[in-house]
Amino acid sequence: MADTKLQLAIYWGAACGGCDVSILDTNEFILEVDKVADIRLWPIAADGKYADVEAMADGELDVALMNGAVRNSENEYICKLLRQKSKIFVAYGSCAYMGGIPGLANLVPRTQIIECAYLTNPSIEPGNRTVPLAECSVNGYTLEIPKFYDRVYKLDQIVDVDYYVPGCPPQPDQAKAAILALVAALTGQADPPPKGAVVGAYERALCDDCPREKSEKKIARFYRPWEIMQDPDKCLMEQGIFCAGMATRSGCGVRCPNSGIPCRGCYGPAPGVLDQGAKLVSAVASIIDSKDPEGIEAALATLPDFTSFANRYSIPASPLQRSHRQ
């Protein structure tokens, strides 16, 4: 064990909290982490305030695990602050890595989000016109809240990221492996992974690890998982259930397909894939059993909201990044 403890920070941006829970889900391993590391900031499980981080010297932290995307100015501030104070900055989880579920909001303009959440939602009290403003004046005082940006950013669009740990959330075993790899690198027991590496996942597609039987794929239509009695041994795509496994990196342990649920793509693009959405266009096109435009259209009509399925976690990471509707 090292003489001096490693300095660790864990924080979140636009996130659901699942990533923090995935670290806690390593169970007693977290006590091993505590033996070798001082947790300087982890509000969800330990403690730490912004002022504590601001008071640190640059590079004082060995590792910062940042989960969640950047949706507002506060997310951006803490992201840049932790980057400055850390030797190794890790984008932890799908939102940090690719924008994740919050990134789906990049397909609609900010005004529509505010209107839906604060004005037209059925749960809003009739007549309530309260919307959040970055700055407002109350009794002569100016109140400020973080600025809500026009879109969601993945972390490496904001700061320099050293490593990525994919997953929504990362599987506890993979989180453990990633943390151990970083500890080994920092204590000189192993070479660090190359900068920019995706750690806690494999260099192959999900289908490579999926135990379902794969044969010639020819389908006339798609089914949502509840619309069909599923053959538990056969490739989901061959049964017409849209599965993102072909374009997705393996590392999760094939949990969804093993439970009868199609892959949702949370581990991000497979090695060599730029955009999951574009690759899934090819994948779906290759298996439709039709050679005439009407038949193709009929098959595609059974696949609603394709973009949100194909780029479910990766809209800010797609080359287009956001809606460009004017």
Place this chain on the structure above:
Amino acid sequence: MTFEPTIVGFLCNWCSYTGADLAGTSRIQYAPNVRIIRVMCSARIDPTFVLKALTDGADGVLICGCHPGDCHYSEGNYKMMRRFPLLKTLLADYGIEEERVRLEWVSASEGQRFADIVNDMTERVRALGPSPIKMALAHDMAER
């Protein structure tokens, strides 16, 4: 000054590229806005190429392949035929105007047809104006 759109054209080697070549050797005049990239088959055109072209500065993308039934590899153009509606859906969700990306079948003997398609597409994309992508991403940089 009128806006001159940049259009990237992915043309299959066997029919459409030869068709474009025929337009040239026949001295047919057509808009100089299309930058042609020859590929072996329209099936080779990964939708990623189209996204890359658009984000790297193209105002439009033209994809040309053999007419259905005429593919040199017998089925390649059907793959493109099936990809295209899905690619259009993806692009529409990202707010890219429909007319910026176009699929046409052009045979080796259709030099005039190729020239007409390029002229027509150039005018349509010119009317739309520059691709909104660069401006939107610049706006994002400025908001922070």
